[in-house]
Amino acid sequence: MTLRLIRREARGDLPLLACLAVLVLVLTALCAWAPAVAGRQEDRALQQRVDAAQAQAPLISLSATPEVFNTTPPAVDMAGLLAAGGTFTEQLHGPAARRLTFAGGAGYDYNQASLTAPQPPGPAHTSTELAISYLPSAGAHVRYVGGHAPADLTPAGTAPQIGLSQATARALGVRVGSRLTLEFPATPAVQDAPPHATLLVSGVYRPTSAADDGFWAGRETLDQPLRHPAERSAGTVLAVRGLVGLDAADLLSGAGVGGPRVTWHLRADLSGAALDQARALAGPLSHYSAELSGDRCQGADWITGDISCHVGGQATGPLLVTDFLTPLLTTFTAQDHQARALAAFAVDALAAVALATVAVAVRLLLRRRHAHLRLQRARGASTTRLVLLRCAVAWPVVLIAAALGWAAGRALAPAGTSGAPLPVPAAVAAAVVALVVPLMTWSAVREPRRPGRLRRSRRRTAVGRRVVLESTVLLAAAAGVVALRSQGPDGILGAVPVLVALAVVLVLLRVYPLVLRLVLRQIRRGRGTVGFVGTARAAHDAPATGLALFVLVLTLGTAVFGGLVQRTIGDGAATGAAWTAGADASATVAGTVAPVPGDATSGGTSGGIRTAVQRLRTFELVGQADGAVVAPVAVVTVDPRQLAAVAPKSPLAGALLSKLAVPPGSRIGADATLPSFLSPDLRASERTGGFTSTVLAPGQRSVNLVLKPVATLTAAELRDPLLGPVTARLPAGTPLLITTAAAEPVMPDQSSGTTVLLLKSGGPAAAGAPALRAEAARALGPLARIQVRSAALGTLREDGLTRGLATIYTTGSILAALFGLLALALELTLTSPERGRTTSYLRTLGLGGGAAATLHFLQLLPLAVASAVGGALLGLLVPRLMAGTLDLRQFTGGPAQPALRTDYSLTLALVLGVTALILAAAATETVLARRRRLGAVLRLA
Structure with a gap:
């Protein structure tokens, strides 16, 4: 084997070697570039959560009580004690010390x-x-x-x-x-x-x-x-x-x-590679409190007997560390794991499409070299020599393309993110492409077995192997689905949709030739020849187009699945934002207070804004039938007419209006029975009777309430957005009771209660977010926490994990479509001689140009239909198989898992696109066939 021979072989294989080089270059470049981009999205998502949390309250606080009686007279240097908060980060070493800083907002409380x-x-x-x-x-x-x-x-x-x-x-x-x-x-x-x-x-x-x-x-x-x-x-x-x-x-x-409780605040600065910084900070934070106490505290105070500490030269009591950052990081880690599991489907599908495209390219290369390889074999070349010759031609191209792709990916990758280039997957991708060449070459040029068995036995052996292979794939896909539903999605189980796609392709390869044979029975009765020949040829070529079918089905299925995820997240985000705000906006304030009177709060409109007031109290209820005590119970008082005005289409408002409404201006006396809606868990605690409660009013005598259930809240009513701002103030699992606002005069005000004002923008000139905020602040004062639905929706849609997932699916779908287009072109080129030969035979028998075009379309139409049906089926089937583990609430908010929403417009566009692509290939073949002269037609025939 000489260098001259290798160069001569390479020149003949140049177009297909270029295809292999492009595939390897893109794959290795993605291994270097994609992790950095994904890491940047994760960093942004974590920064968003940390910044939003720190805007509400400090994430890490330290507190201690100074000892003022260890001097005579008692004294404390509060200025020096507060300033000593800057020394609390000394116990944090390495990168963690740079990510926690003294916020300077220290204070004290008596x-x-x-x-x-x-x-x-x-x-x-x-x-x-x-x-x-x-x-x-x-x-x-x-x-x-x-x-x-x-x-x-x-x-x-x-x-x-x-x-x-x-x-x-x-x-x-x-x-x-x-x-x-x-x-x-x-x-x-x-x-x-x-x-x-x-x-x-x-x-x-x-x-x-x-x-x-x-x-x-x-x-x-x-x-x-x-x-x-x-x-x-x-x-x-x-x-x-x-x-x-x-x-x-x-x-x-x-x-x-005595000394007050002094509180110091530390601020987390997770700029840049936030995820890596958080991981580096998690370890030191886990034992920060112990190390801080070990460094600052020695022995016990001689007066109180408590542990004595020293901060800034001042004697203090025990140091207490309050850490809200670690739970936030734990929650984000779980959400990020779910996002990565969803992204794994797109990544694995892209890898499978690329591998199938490599196989098609090598198969076409060997088909073009088939006569040359047979000649070399006849001249005495061994199998090993032929395999080494193919490797000597292809491997340098693969290695050079891998090096160039890795360098290009590193150059384009953003710096300073938590994502690092992945050299091992890049090396594996290049190695797989390099190994496909010798394996397929060996399969093509290996010596045939010695004749000794009958053809029938060989056929039986081939059929048996195919049955075993197909059964193995189907069982692996079923086992993967079971594992996916039981364990949830992760990096390894992300390949399960690829196995499902392979199973779908195997089923299609078994089914659609049978369908074509049934069609042949009907066509055989007619007089036309073109339809019969085209359909028969399509049925005969079905197994040969398996790789193209797999690529098209997987590409289309991935795109449909990505569209479903994005549509579900988009619609779910709107539902989650509505749940957060309750209406167009909501204002929440502590205490059962009365809003400042105005047009909007008195039942009219103010600037096109309607309002409804909900008041939340916590009572202890006693069952009338068995005397069992249920505590605590969240009791919400509402005016059904106000709710119906704010949310006319709400099922909860309609149900309350039908059974809780009282005449306007009427009030319920202290001894009256209050009609109530109960949550299912509260109804289960008292199945037959109602409830009573004895509550105390400040400065007044106790009040006895009798609550009569009139209905049980359904699951849909409990998930009604009108209850979102109320249930956000309740611990999970708290029983809920809703009664009429006409009973409020007999209910005492509670300092621990909550008042929620719902606002709806309506009328010909709908009020915007600033007007809603202004009206909410006017009605409940500046202490009200205001949520606007449009702002909450914008926050959900701009979330880093959501945008990162959309980027991965968009990029993966585009690259998979390009790979699929290349694979389809190579596969059609591979099978084109057979179709051309059939057309040439018929043209020599007098077949016209229009009939030849129809023949080309009929030969490729079943592949187009099977690809469209299989891809759409895969994209719709995989989410249903993952329904139990596909948790999208982290992207949408809201109380429940969002319903899966198929993007039918995208699915239809993708199906039409795949069909049009294959039919365009048929049209191209028809044009090329028409340009052939009689001599070329006779040679093909």
Whole structure:
């Protein structure tokens, strides 16, 4: 074997070697480029979640209580203690130390103290409890309308300053310049009597509309005072909160008040390769609390006996780490795993199509070299020599293409992402292509077996092997489906749809020749020859077109499946956004409060906006039949007419309107029976009777409620978007009861309750998102958490995992279609001589040009129909097989798995495209056949 011989062989195989080079180049380039692009999408998705979570609340917080009684007199340096938060990242080493930074938003909170003077005006209160906080971030959320903010450095000899909200100042009956006398709890084992301190009201504020970052979550008492029944005596407790300056803790410690709870916040910075950074951070975070305590805490405090720690030179109690970042990362990891499993179908399908295209290219190469190989064989060339000659021609091309593809993929891949190039899959892809050449060459040139068996026995052996092979494929596909449904999708089981596609192709190869033979029986009775010959030729060539059929079916099925996933996610995202917002928008505020009166909240419209109010309370119910106690139960009061105006097509609103509606303006008395809708779990706890509940109203006598079930909420009604904002405030599994808003006068207000305002934009000039936000803030105040459906929908659609999945399926479908087009062209080129020979025979017998064109179409039409039917069937069948494990809720939100939505327009377009492609090939063959002269026709015949 000489270099000259290799060059001569390569020149003859140049077109097909170029096809192999393109396939290898694309595959290796994808192995280098695609992981980086996918990693960038994952990084964006994780950054979106981390940024959204940190906008609502800090993800990592540390807290401790300073010891003020270990010095004489008691003292604490609060400025130095808060600044020491910057040293908490010293226990984190390596990349983790750079991803957690001190947020600088440290503050402190005192437990509630009793207000002894002045006494609040109005209804008598058993006691008044005032909690004070130092919150540096409060300046962006409040605006002082009287006085000024508490000073961080109080002049010597003056009392600590405090700022109160307008509602709190009105409830306490104080103004700027008033003094508040507080009695703080005594420190055990240190003080015999509670210490007292005096605070000076320096200013009165009111909240601004800057409530989007979750500042007010859990801090509602900074604005609105709460009233709740006293625990051990009759009466009402007034609970309020105020803001103090930085040095208030220093002054209070000098007055003998125990240390406050100091809180430091750490901020996670996951920019760039966010997923890799999160993985590097997960390990240190798991033992961060133990390492921090081991470094900062030694022994026990001599006064309290608790563990004593030191922060910034200050003695403190135990350090408590609150970590919300780790659960967020765990949830994202599960979602990312699901997204990767869905993407595996597109990746595996693309790999299978590429491998089939390689097989078709090598098969065509060997078919073109068939006569040459037979001649070399006749001249004494061994099988090994022929195989090595093919390898010497093809392997350099494969290696060069693999190197160029890898270099191009590395050059195009984005830098700084969590995705790394995959050299092993690239090497495997190049090795598989390289091995296909010698294996198929050996199969084509190997010596035939010695004649010794009858032809019938050989035929039986071939049939038996085919049956065994097909049975193995069908059993493997069935086993893969069972494993997929039991274990869920993962990287390995992502190849199951490819096995299903292979099984579908095998079934088609068995079925559609039988269908063609049935058609032949009908055509044989006619006088036409073209139809009979074309159909017979198509039935005869069916096994030879198996690879082309497999490529077309898998390509079309992948595209249909991708369209189904995207359509399901798109429709499900709209449902999830509606569930999040409840209507066009919703506003949620703590407490069972009354919205500010206005046109919209009084049943009319304001700027084309309609509203409905839902109030959530938590009661303990007692079954009338068996006396069983069910607690806690979420009780929602609604006006069915308002709900029907906000959501006219809602099944829940229609059901409530038919059975809960009362005449306008009517009220239900304290002894009346309240009609109610029950959730199925609550109905199961009391199957025959109703429920009673005894609730306490602040400053009033107890109220006895009788709740009569009139219907049970169906699954569709429980998933109605109108309940979305309400159920978001409830722990999973909480029983639900819905009753009429006419019963609200007999129900006590609860500080732990929730008020939800639903808003619908309607009328000829529908209000946009800014108008909805403005109306919600006007009705419920700046503390309301506002959700707009259009904004929630935009967030779901812009999610990094969703966009990444769409990118993978779009890219995979385009590349698979290009590979499939190449495979189809090669397969048709491979089988074209047989069809041309048949046409030439008939043309020598007088067949006309139009009849020849019809013959070409008839020979390829069954392949087009089988490909379209098989691909559409595969794309529709695979999601149904994966229905139990195909969890798309992470992409759509909402309470339930979104229903699978087939994109029929895309499916129809793909089917028509595949059919048109094959028929275009038939037209091309017809044009080429017409250009043949008589001599060429006679040679083919």
